[in-house]
Amino acid sequence: MGRSALTDFTAGTIGGACQLITGHPFDTIKVKLQSQPRPLPGEAQLYSSAVDAVKKTVQQQGPGGLFRGLGAPLATVALFNAVLFAARGQMENLLVHEDGTPFTAGDQFVAGMGAGAAASFLACPTELIKCRLQAQSHLPPLDGDEAPKQRYRGPRDVARHVWRHEGGLRGLYKGLGPTLTREVIGSACMFGVYELVKIQLAHLQGYDNVTHLGLGSMILAGGVAGVFFWLPVYPADIVKSRLQVDDFKQPAYRGALDCARQMYSAGGLRSFFKGFDVAMMRSFPANAACFVGYEAALRMLRPK
Numbered sequence: 001m002g003r004s005a006l007t008d009f010t011a012g013t014i015g016g017a018c019q020l021i022t023g024h025p026f027d028t029i030k031v032k033l034q035s036q037p038r039p040l041p042g043e044a045q046l047y048s049s050a051v052d053a054v055k056k057t058v059q060q061q062g063p064g065g066l067f068r069g070l071g072a073p074l075a076t077v078a079l080f081n082a083v084l085f086a087a088r089g090q091m092e093n094l095l096v097h098e099d100g101t102p103f104t105a106g107d108q109f110v111a112g113m114g115a116g117a118a119a120s121f122l123a124c125p126t127e128l129i130k131c132r133l134q135a136q137s138h139l140p141p142l143d144g145d146e147a148p149k150q151r152y153r154g155p156r157d158v159a160r161h162v163w164r165h166e167g168g169l170r171g172l173y174k175g176l177g178p179t180l181t182r183e184v185i186g187s188a189c190m191f192g193v194y195e196l197v198k199i200q201l202a203h204l205q206g207y208d209n210v211t212h213l214g215l216g217s218m219i220l221a222g223g224v225a226g227v228f229f230w231l232p233v234y235p236a237d238i239v240k241s242r243l244q245v246d247d248f249k250q251p252a253y254r255g256a257l258d259c260a261r262q263m264y265s266a267g268g269l270r271s272f273f274k275g276f277d278v279a280m281m282r283s284f285p286a287n288a289a290c291f292v293g294y295e296a297a298l299r300m301l302r303p304k
Helices: 005-035 050-061 063-067 071-075 077-095 105-138 155-165 176-204 215-230 234-245 256-273 276-301
Strands: none
Touching (some): 005 050, 005 063, 005 077, 005 105, 005 234, 005 276, 050 063, 077 105, 105 155, 105 176, 105 234, 176 215, 215 276, 234 256, 234 276
């Protein structure tokens, strides 16, 4: 019998909160590196490295600058993870084996695709607001704004501005294409690899069921799964970030494909991997925290 939607909602919320708090500082630096403006001839890049981005962020904004934009995803974490994990649960119900055999990594890959597709429609506007807040220190100022570092006062201010001046709902869904690409492929890989690593760890430890795995095994499985979320989709993520912080009145890109073409022309394949080291450093601890929180919540909520 499948888990209830309420169980997935609660466990997903707890796991998502653990992931956000653990990984947000890394994500802030990743977005800053991805979206920094192209330097003029003879000028140096705004950030020379991830370490340089951390130093400048803390110098200019204090330690709290590393958590800029946390409010938007944290405010929607319940709904986002409810959709992600509830969709995955419904997919599992469709893929359940009649003979009662456990789910395979392939089953979880397919379930992850469905979950990622559903979650994309919540992820896109949330990501747009987060990216605008994280990157606003080098965004062009709004009309009459003499302090571009404080272009937006918070998540609601971003959403209000985009709704009023950038096309309403369409503006909030800028970058939906690369968001879908990232979430569908990334979630499929993440859930598939998570199950595969758990199965292998259970086998190595002599267990006949992954539910017997301890905390260390869950941390390892969740961390590795997080890495495999990003490996195939990082270029889509950087295109998404650039589109979402692009100026509305004088856009540099006509769309995702044009953005990708310009990035390749300017810097080759390396352009698609700016901040990749930060994403990899973030992915292991953040996703380990997410899955440990999720699994711990499931065990607490499981009927005795």
